[in-house]
Amino acid sequence: MSGLRYVYAVCRPFGTPLPAQLTGVAGVPPKQLVHGDLVAVVGQVPAEDFAEGPLRAHLEDLDWLGATARAHQNVIDALTVVTSPLPLRLATVFRDDSGVRSMLEEREETFLRTLDRLDGRVEWGVKVYSEPTEDAGKAEAAEGSGARPASPPGRAAGSGRDYLRQRRNQRKESEEKWERAEEFSRRLHESLSGYAEDTRIHAPQNSALSRAPGRNILNAAYLVPRTESEAFVELVDRTKDDAPGLRVELTGPWAAYSFSGEDA
Incomplete structure (x- = not known):
C-alpha cells in the first residue's frame, strides 16, 4: 500500500469478511492489518488531503x-455487524x-482490556x-422580546395584575411539566440501566445545533449485551406510549463509542 494509513478501529481478529462493495x-475499501492478537482496520488515503x-x-x-465522517461511520457500522x-x-x-x-x-x-470489556456488546x-407547544412557543417569544401578549379581539386589555397572574400561571404550568418530564426520564433511565452493563449521561443537546424540535431532557448511552438488546428495544418502545407531551428517540445499535475510552 502507498499513501498514508487511515485507521478506523482496532479489533480482535475476526473471520467474517466485510461486504465486498464496502x-x-x-x-478506498478497508483492509485488515493483523499484528499479534490485534487487528487494525485501515485504508489508504492521499497525503495531499490527510497530511498534517x-x-x-x-x-x-x-x-x-461531513463526507469524511459518513465514510468513517460506514466502515464502523459494517464492523459492528x-x-x-x-x-x-x-x-x-x-x-x-x-x-x-x-x-x-x-497500546x-x-x-x-477494552476489547474484552466491549466483546459481545453494543451501544444504544x-x-x-419535551415536545414544544404552540402556546409555550408564543409565550417564550413574547417574553424574550419583552412584549405583552395581545388581548383577545373585542376585549379590553387586562390590568397589570391580570397580566402578572397569567404569567405566573404559565410559569407554574411550565415548571410542573418540566418536573414530570424529569421524573419520567429518571424512571426510564433506571429501567433501561437494568439491561445495561454501563451507562453514560451526556449533556443535553442544543436544539439550535441539533435542529431537533423540543427541549432535550435525557441524552444517555447504554452498553448493552447483544443478548439483551431485543428486550432493551422493546422496553423503549413500550415506554413511548406512557409519555404524553414527550418524545422518546432510540438510536443504535452502534459501536461502543461512549465506552471505548477513545476521544470522539
Whole structure:
C-alpha cells in the first residue's frame, strides 16, 4: 500500500469478511492489518488531503468533514455487524503500516482490556424531548422580546395584575411539566440501566445545533449485551406510549463509542 494509513478501529481478529462493495474514506475499501492478537482496520488515503497541514485545513470545511465522517461511520457500522470494534477518532492517520504497528504495540494492553470489556456488546442511545407547544412557543417569544401578549379581539386589555397572574400561571404550568418530564426520564433511565452493563449521561443537546424540535431532557448511552438488546428495544418502545407531551428517540445499535475510552 502507498499513501498514508487511515485507521478506523482496532479489533480482535475476526473471520467474517466485510461486504465486498464496502468503501471508506477516499473511496478506498478497508483492509485488515493483523499484528499479534490485534487487528487494525485501515485504508489508504492521499497525503495531499490527510497530511498534517492539509488535514488541519480540511477540518474547517464542514462539507468535507461531513463526507469524511459518513465514510468513517460506514466502515464502523459494517464492523459492528461482524465483531465488537473499538472505534478510533475521526482522521486517525499514520505514515505507513509500520506506524500503525507501533501504535498497536504501544497500546496493546489497553486495547486488549477494552476489547474484552466491549466483546459481545453494543451501544444504544436514548433521548427524551419535551415536545414544544404552540402556546409555550408564543409565550417564550413574547417574553424574550419583552412584549405583552395581545388581548383577545373585542376585549379590553387586562390590568397589570391580570397580566402578572397569567404569567405566573404559565410559569407554574411550565415548571410542573418540566418536573414530570424529569421524573419520567429518571424512571426510564433506571429501567433501561437494568439491561445495561454501563451507562453514560451526556449533556443535553442544543436544539439550535441539533435542529431537533423540543427541549432535550435525557441524552444517555447504554452498553448493552447483544443478548439483551431485543428486550432493551422493546422496553423503549413500550415506554413511548406512557409519555404524553414527550418524545422518546432510540438510536443504535452502534459501536461502543461512549465506552471505548477513545476521544470522539
